Amino acid sequence: MMRRAIPVIGLVLTLAACTSEARQPQQGAAPAKLDLKTTTPAAGKGLGKVTWNLPYEPQTLDPIRSFNYAENTALANMCESLLRLTPDFKIKPGLAVKAANPTPTTWVYTIREGVTFWNGDPLTADDVAASLSRHLDPKLGTWWGDYFNTVKSVRATGPLQVTVTLKQPDALFNQAMATGAGAVVQKKFLDKAGKSLGSPSRGVMCTGPFTFQDWKSGDSMTLTRNDHYWDKALRAKSESLVLRFIADETTAVNALRSGEVDGQYFYLPPAGLGQLQKSTTGSVTLGRSLTFWALLGSAKSGPYADPRVRRALSLALDRAAISKVVFQGTASPQRALTGSDYWGYERKTYQKAYEALPPETTDLAKAKELLVQAGSPTKPIVIGVQGSSAVHEQTANLLKATGEALGLDIEIRVVPVEQYGNLYSDPKARKGIDAFLSTWYGNVPDPLDIYTVFRKGGRTNFNDYKAVDGAIAEARAEGDPAARASLVTGIQEKVTRDVVWMPLNNLPVILYMNKRVTGAVPSFPYLYYPWAAGLGAR
Helix, strand or coil, X not given: CCCCCCCCCCCCCCHHHHHHXXXXXCCCCCCCCCCCECCCCCCCECCCEEEEECCCCCCCCCHHHCCCHHHHHHHCCCCCECEEXXXXXXXXXXXXXXXXXXXXXXXXXXXXXCCECCCCCECCHHHHHHHHHHHXXXXXXXXXXXXXXXXXXXXXXXXXXXXXXXXXXCHHHHHHCCCHHHECCCHHHHHHHHHHCCCCCCCCCCCCCEEEEEEECCCEEEEEECCXXXXXXXXXXXXXXXXXXXCCHHHHHHHHHHCCCCEEEECCCCCCHHHHHCCCCEEEEXXXXXXXXXXXXXXXXXXXXXXXXXXXXXXXXXXXXXXXXHCCCCCEECCCCCCHHHCCCCHHHHHHXXXXXXCCCCCHHHHHHHHHHCCCCCCCEEEEEECCCHHHHHHHXXXXXXXXXXXXXXXXXXXXXXXXXXXXXXXXXXXXCCEEEEEEECCCCCCHHHHHHHCCCCCCCCCCCCCCHHHHHHHHCCCCHHHHHHHXXXXXXXXXXXXXXXXXXXXXXXXXXXCCEECCCCCHHHHCCCCCCCCEEC
């Protein structure tokens, strides 16, 4: 399962300008504490139409192959899951009113009565079982496979009851039912659509507050209000939602400022963020998030395969400068891959463990000492960055400058935006690259969701890190939250100590809405929660 390798298409700045700015970071001063939101002011009334922009055109609306920003931003308003991830990161009942765990390897879901699909047909256990079972068919190529590796079978065991049998206990499986992994599409529609499910011509058949109306390839997608939606609290206020596909950020920013588009979510700050923040026609809201900015290690030999070298670079790197220079003050330095929004249980345990980790501040003397211990390597370290991305280029320049201060030879290899995604899935694409920059996120408020990538043989365990494999298996099988947190904090300590992936900054959701609209969910769950249901007039 690949987690976020989003090309930043269209974000083009002159490298000369980026380099000049990036090499003059304001070191030493901590960035301002961010005021992160989970809600925006409620709408007074609905509108006939709201126009929203997606960062790019979705590849599909098939839930099992929708695992990215644009796809999930659209699907979250149409296809509901068994459970629901709320804007404040709680997991609540969704299409299932109850999730029982009678044995460590059994989950029994009681399906909500009275729910209907957009065509009026009632939701049944067969629909749920058919939707979840698709993840078990290798021919269909689910992108949520990590959550279904432990599933043995999915069966409808009553008109409104579905039983999932696991091969072994798995603490993440039930939580994943609050994400797109648990999305339900009508079985009859699935059978008829076949491979065309989720395509512009076919769409989907679900139960959410907005219905799929049409999809004009290359231009936009239109959703209309489901007037028979079962959850009165989340019935859509506005009649229709038009989702535009303006990928070029300059064009998108201009469309937002002019009012051509009412709003947009950004997962990285656009070059025109300052313009949006100063706009007199709208405002920017920063929201709580599970997304982070990191340097993903992939070296299996050479200097960067030595944890002392990775630790030295990490200790010398000025994360506060990255916050200010690269993210324009919208990101927070981070000392672990998982920050406080991941702590959905045993918060005190995670807080204490996080505070015990090395601070985000720099320690150049200790970094140099580590390099001496590592034999003062002279071979270059190659870092891959995405072309046409100011965020990548600026961070790379800071890494290179940091390496120079330490005496490390760091080479930057720019990978074209169209090929960057291959780094996540193709070892050949990573050949000669010791590490590469990435946004990344987990899907549920559990740090284990992130650290599971370091299991042995995991396809995103790029450098075959093995030190925590046994602990990951033990933690996933642990049903007691306190015991699991103890195991996970141990994994976190090892992964952070060895700098398998270098945590850099926590990235908030960046939401822009013009003055005509309000009510969108500004926090990370917008990818799985019907964020547009509350949209309406200010």
